[in-house]
Amino acid sequence: EVQLVESGGGVVRPGGSLRLSCVASGFTFEDFGMSWVRQVPGKGLEWVSGIHGKSGATGYAASVVGRFIISRDNAKNSLYLQMNSLRVEDTAFYHCARGDAGEFWGRGTLVTVSS
Amino acid sequence: DIVMTQSPLSSPVTLGQPASFSCRSSESLVFNDGNTYLSWLQVRPGQPPRLLIYKISNRFFGVPDRFSGSGSGTDFTLKIAGVEAEDVGIYYCMQASHFPYTFGQGTKLEI
Secondary structure, X not given: OOEEEEEOOEEEOOOOOEEEEEEEEOOOHHXXXXXXXXXXXXXXXXXXXXXXOOOOOEEEOOOXXXXXXXXEXXXXXXXXXXXXXXXXXXXXXXXXXXOOOOOEEOOOEEEEXXX | OOOEEEEOOXXXXXXXOOEEEEEEEOOXXXXXXXXXXXXXXXXXXXXXXXXXXEOOOEEOOOOOOOEEEEEEOOEXXXXXXXXXXXXXXXXXXXXXXXXXXXXXXXXXXEX
């Protein structure tokens, strides 16, 4: 059974940093691209960042480029999102998702940026 | 960035009746491998997104056959043959042909 479990969310002040983690199981992690997607309750989905499985190529939404860094450790079946210079508007549930289509999703971890 | 535009934003339907959602991209979603990475996802209250359709028209595992996807290039459609109560939620199209991937703004299905 495919499982994705996010952690690392919390409350942080504007300008602060957080590192999110997503541990995967039930599939060969290195074979799949992975993404981070965020959702503000009552609002839409926003793709944040993604990393290809084999090439390791990365992409970022314009709203986070230069502030967030995505990475992966295939030996640990883990995906990460280093979030720096956080803003109030980064407040959301952050989900990790497998594959280009978003085949499987974690339940998310809540990031709250507030003074 | 590719802009995904969905319509309508809200779709009131009667149980058992069909529903149709439209999604348009600001440029072609055909990737250089010949595939078109256009997906449809469903979000129900309190749950993570669920993949319904990938690469325009392929139903994901366990998705009922009342869901179908079609389209090409920049115009795509999701259809529900006969809406059931469990289908209430918000439906998003997503393109993964070009970084940054992007979502449409969602269509809310209401019974």
